[in-house]
Amino acid sequence: MRHLAKHESGASLLMVIMTLMVLSILGAALATVSFAHVKLTTTDRDYQATYYIAEAGVNQAYTGIKATVLSTYEKNESEATFYNQLNALLSLNATYETYDDFNLSFNEQPHAVVRIEQISEANPRDYKIISTGTIGKRERTVERKFTVNWTGKDRGGVPSLPKGSAAIVRNQIDLRNSGAIRGDAYLASNKPKTILIDNGGGERVSGTIYVPEESLESALNTAGFKPTLSPHQSSVSWESIDSIIQGFPEFPTYDFHKETTINYNGHVYEVIKNGNLHVDNWIVRDSGFILDLEDNYRFNSLIFNSNYKLKMQLNGAVRNIVVDHLDISNGHIEIIGDGTVNLFVRNRLTLGSGSSINAGGDRSKVNIYYLGSDNIIMNGSQSINGSLFLKTANITITSGANFNGFLVSGGNEINLSGGTFNNMLLIAPFANLNLLGGAKLNGLSVSNKLYIEGGAFINYLDFNFDGFPFGNGQANVEPIDLITPHPPTETH
Numbered sequence: 001m002r003h004l005a006k007h008e009s010g011a012s013l014l015m016v017i018m019t020l021m022v023l024s025i026l027g028a029a030l031a032t033v034s035f036a037h038v039k040l041t042t043t044d045r046d047y048q049a050t051y052y053i054a055e056a057g058v059n060q061a062y063t064g065i066k067a068t069v070l071s072t073y074e075k076n077e078s079e080a081t082f083y084n085q086l087n088a089l090l091s092l093n094a095t096y097e098t099y100d101d102f103n104l105s106f107n108e109q110p111h112a113v114v115r116i117e118q119i120s121e122a123n124p125r126d127y128k129i130i131s132t133g134t135i136g137k138r139e140r141t142v143e144r145k146f147t148v149n150w151t152g153k154d155r156g157g158v159p160s161l162p163k164g165s166a167a168i169v170r171n172q173i174d175l176r177n178s179g180a181i182r183g184d185a186y187l188a189s190n191k192p193k194t195i196l197i198d199n200g201g202g203e204r205v206s207g208t209i210y211v212p213e214e215s216l217e218s219a220l221n222t223a224g225f226k227p228t229l230s231p232h233q234s235s236v237s238w239e240s241i242d243s244i245i246q247g248f249p250e251f252p253t254y255d256f257h258k259e260t261t262i263n264y265n266g267h268v269y270e271v272i273k274n275g276n277l278h279v280d281n282w283i284v285r286d287s288g289f290i291l292d293l294e295d296n297y298r299f300n301s302l303i304f305n306s307n308y309k310l311k312m313q314l315n316g317a318v319r320n321i322v323v324d325h326l327d328i329s330n331g332h333i334e335i336i337g338d339g340t341v342n343l344f345v346r347n348r349l350t351l352g353s354g355s356s357i358n359a360g361g362d363r364s365k366v367n368i369y370y371l372g373s374d375n376i377i378m379n380g381s382q383s384i385n386g387s388l389f390l391k392t393a394n395i396t397i398t399s400g401a402n403f404n405g406f407l408v409s410g411g412n413e414i415n416l417s418g419g420t421f422n423n424m425l426l427i428a429p430f431a432n433l434n435l436l437g438g439a440k441l442n443g444l445s446v447s448n449k450l451y452i453e454g455g456a457f458i459n460y461l462d463f464n465f466d467g468f469p470f471g472n473g474q475a476n477v478e479p480i481d482l483i484t485p486h487p488p489t490e491t492h
Contacts, residue, residue, distance in 0.1 A: 047138065049105050051490065054133030054142040057099050057112025058488050061129050062144060064097070065090065065116070069148055069483045079123055079150040081316040081338060086148070090116045090127070108136045124149035130491075145486040158425070158465045159240035162186045164207060165444065166460035168236055170429060172196070172449040175204050179435065179452030183444075183460025185209045186236060192218035199224030207460075241429045241446060244470055245410040248391045249369060251322055251344045257297040262287050272299075279331050280305035293319040293341065300324050304331025304355065314339030314365070322346070326368075328355040335365045340469075343368045354381040361385050363405040363423075364467045375411075378403065389470050394431070397421070408470050412448075416441060417456070425463050 068089050076082040090096065093115065100111035112133045119126040128145045161168055166183035173187055174196040184207035187194060192215065197204050205227035211219045213231035220226065260272040264287040271278055271289060277299055278284075285308050292313045302323050304310065309332040316337060322344040330353035335341065349370050358366045366386030370376070375394045378384070378401035387406035388395075394411040397403055400419045407414075409428040417436040424443040426433065433447035435456035443461045452458065 047140070049110070050133050050135045050138045050140045051142065052133070053102060053110040053112050053135060054131045054140045054490075055488055056102070057097075057114050057131030057133060058129050058142050058144045060099055060112075061097055061114045061116070061131065062146065062485060065129070065146070066483050073150075073482055075318045076316075081318075082150050083123075083125065083148075084316055087118065092116055092118055096129075105135050110135045119145070141491045142488050143491050144488040147484045147486070149482060149484070151481060158427075158468050159237050159244075160234070161444070161446070162210065162234050162236065164460060165210070166207075166458040167444070167450050168446045169450045170238065170448045173209070174449070174451045176200065176451070176453040178202060178455045179204070180457040181205045181207070181452070182457055183207045185450075186232070187211045187219065188236060188238065190215045193221035195219050195221060195227070195229075197222040197225055197227070238429065241427065244408060244427060245391075245429065247470070248371075248389065248410065251346065251369070251371065252296065252320055254296045254298040254320070254322055257299060262289055275300035277302045277310075279303065279308045279310045281308070282306075284308055284310070290336065293317070293321075296320040296322075298322045302326050302328075304328045304333075307331060307353070309334055311336050312341055313337055314341060318342070320344060324348070326350065328357070329353065331355055332359065333357045333366075334359075335361050340365050340367065345370045345372065347372045348374060349376055351376070351378055351382050356383045356385075358385040359383050363387065364469075367469045387469050398437075406468055406470065414447070423461065423463070425465070425468075 069086065072082060072086045072089065076085060096114045096116045098111060098113050100109060102110040110133065112131050114129060114131045117128050117130065119128055124147045126145060126147050128143050130141065130143050132139055132141045162184065164184045165186045166181050167173070167185040169185065169187050171189045172194045173185060175181070176198050178200040180203070185205065187209060190212040195209060204225045208228045208230045210230055210232050216229055216231060219229060256275045257272055259270065262269045262271050262283050264283050267283050269281050269283040271284055277291070280303055290311045290313050293315070296319055299321065300323070304327065307330050311334045313336045316339045318340045320342045324346045325348040326343060326345045327348070327350045329350055332355060335358050343366070345368060349372065363386050368386060368388045370388065370390045370393055373392055375396065376390065378397045379399040381400060383402040385404045388408070390409040390411055392410050394413040395409060396415040397419065398415070398417045402419060403421055404423050407424060407426045409431055411428065412431050414426065414428050414431045414433045415436065416434070416439040418438055420440040420442070422442045424441055426443070426445040428447050430448050432449040432451060433445055435441060435452040435458065437454050437456065439456040441458045443463055445458060
């Protein structure tokens with residue numbers, strides 16, 4: 001029995017040793033598996049984190065790009081200039097932005113490097129954002145396509161006007177001393193004796209005067225020539241016309257242009273100083289100085305003298321200049337390149353001598369908004385080739401001065417005399433329009449009252465309203481219509 005007990009005691013020891021070995025092996029295996037799992041989890045975490053950094057780079061870039069698209073759209077009036085400026089701002093195929101404002105990931109600083117590529121040339125135009133996220137030695141790349149769609153702008157424009165009417169008048173037509181209308185006329189008033197024509201010779205109205213039907217028998221007060229009257233064939237929305245005046249824009253706010261000095265052949269001239277631009281020295285002329293409008297600017301004054309010329313380079317963009325006093329006492333503004341400049345004049349607009357703005361140029365390149373109340377006087381050989389919007393001021397154009405473009409006024413008197421005014425659309429719904437001393441207006445007019453005398457006349461011109469810059473609203477395009485994002489995808 002003792003012999004058997006000794007053998008069983010050895011067997012028990014062996015069993016204990018074997019059990020410990022098995023448990024050790026299992027423990028080691030479990031530890032290995034656990035370590036591998038931890039390592040795999042850490043790797044997966046870093047891998048996912050790198051993806052999120054790349055995706056965050058795409059999203060941040062898209063937010064900035066969207067703002068750039070909208071601001072570029074507001075500054076440009078054509079598809080070509082819009083895309084040209086947009087592409088320059090997007091820094092195509094180069095590094096657009098590097099983002100490193102992320103929280104540390106286990107003591108490593110994540111960052112995303114973003115570039116933008118153009119995919120197509122047409123409109124709508126496709127682009128893609130490529131963002132590479134990095135944490136330590138790990139990288140992942142995410143792409144996001146987006147589509148930009150240029151849409152032509154509709155800012156309200158000119159309300160529908162009767163075809164063939166040289167004069168659209170709210171209250172009274174008065175023709176004296178051979179004053180004439182060559183074309184039709186439209187009179188809104190239904191009061192009696194609102195068409196006054198004296199007994200001067202010749203045909204005073206070559207077309208028809210359209211009046212309210214109830215005033216067909218009472219509108220005329222003539223001593224000689226009797227024009228043809230007919231009831232209105234179409235309506236004129238005076239509310240829409242008046243809203244153009246009410247839509248006079250708020251003036252924007254910009255920084256002053258930096259001070260600029262010209263160094264020319266040993267001569268020095270401070271052309272821009274203390275917020276004033278001086279075009280009154282021979283150095284400006286001989287040095288070939290050009291005001292390169294890389295941005296929108298504010299000035300106290302633009303001062304022209306001695307018949308010197310200022311060249312403005314627009315670089316295909318729409319640029320705004322806000323100035324307190326535009327003083328062209330004796331000088332000229334010339335526009336270089338494609339684009340449009342909007343001149344916002346706060347207090348005074350002075351034209352003297354033979355001064356000109358955009359002489360011989362495309363009238364769509366210059367729009368002038370005048371907030372002041374002093375009357376504008378153009379005479380002699382002065383000329384404006386562009387559009388002028390007067391909030392409340394009156395204007396007199398006389399003695400051979402020339403205006404070619406859109407003239408809009410919220411004032412109460414417009415005087416044209418002694419000259420020929422070609423391609424003019426004049427909208428002054430609250431004003432008395434006076435054509436005097438042989439003035440010839442080729443185009444059409446909208447006014448409260450119309451007075452023509454001394455051989456002056458309005459000659460109907462089938463006016464092209466394209467490019468009318470003064471509307472009663474903003475561009476009717478929603479941001480969602482300009483840029484459309486697509487889902488992000490990973491690239492390998």
